[in-house]
Amino acid sequence: MSEDQKAVLAAISQEHGVLVSPEGVGASAKGEPKVLITMGSDSDLPLMMKAVDTLRYEFGIPCLVQINSVHRDLRTVVQHIDNLPDSVQVVIACAGGAAHLPGNIADLRADLPVIGVPRDLGALKGVDALLSMVQMPEGAPVAVMAIGDAGAVNAAIHAAKELAIGEPAIKQRLHAYAEKRKQRVATQNQTLESRLSTYSK
Numbered sequence: 001m002s003e004d005q006k007a008v009l010a011a012i013s014q015e016h017g018v019l020v021s022p023e024g025v026g027a028s029a030k031g032e033p034k035v036l037i038t039m040g041s042d043s044d045l046p047l048m049m050k051a052v053d054t055l056r057y058e059f060g061i062p063c064l065v066q067i068n069s070v071h072r073d074l075r076t077v078v079q080h081i082d083n084l085p086d087s088v089q090v091v092i093a094c095a096g097g098a099a100h101l102p103g104n105i106a107d108l109r110a111d112l113p114v115i116g117v118p119r120d121l122g123a124l125k126g127v128d129a130l131l132s133m134v135q136m137p138e139g140a141p142v143a144v145m146a147i148g149d150a151g152a153v154n155a156a157i158h159a160a161k162e163l164a165i166g167e168p169a170i171k172q173r174l175h176a177y178a179e180k181r182k183q184r185v186a187t188q189n190q191t192l193e194s195r196l197s198t199y200s201k
Helices: 003-014 042-058 074-082 100-108 127-134 149-164 168-190 192-197
Strands: 018-021 035-039 063-067 090-095 114-118
Touching: 018 042, 035 042, 035 100, 035 149, 042 063, 042 090, 042 114, 042 149, 074 100, 090 100, 090 127, 090 149, 100 114, 100 127, 114 127, 114 149, 149 168, 168 192
Parallel strands: 035 063, 035 090, 090 114
Antiparallel strands: 018 063
C-alpha cells in the first residue's frame, strides 16, 4: 500500500466512514472516494448496498459509506458532512419517514449535488419519505429517486452521470452499462417463442 493510500485511509477512518472500491472494503479498498453514501441506520444498509455495488462493480467508482442520524446525533452529522474528503463530489442519502437527512446535507453542502433515496418502510411504505424529499424548499435541491431498490440503483447511476461530466472513463462505462441492459432485452426476445408456448391452452 502506498503512503498516499495509507494517508487517505487514515483520514477516512478519523471521520468514521468506510472506503469501498472494486478491490474491497476498508483497508483492502483503493482510490479516493468520489461519492458519499450515507443513511440514518445500519438497517438501511441492505438497500444501500445496491447503490454501493452499482458504483463499484458497474462503474469502478470508489465510495465512502457512513451512518448519519439527524434525529439521534445531529452534531456528528454536521461534523461528518463538513469534513468530507475533498475528493467526494456527489452525496447519496437514504432516509425514511420524515427524511431529514438529504435536505440537511443539501443545506450543509451547497457545493455538492445530493441524491435522495426514500426508504420503503413504516406505515406509509416510503411515500412519506418520498414527499419529504420532493418538497424541499427553494434553494436546497435534492434529486429524488424512486422508493426502495430501484431508487438505490438509480441513485448510483445518477451519481455516475454527474461524475462522467469530467471523467471520460466513467462515461464509457455508462454506455457499456446501457448496452448490457439492451442486450438483456434482445436475449429475452430470443427465448420469447418458447416461453409463449408454455402459456398456450
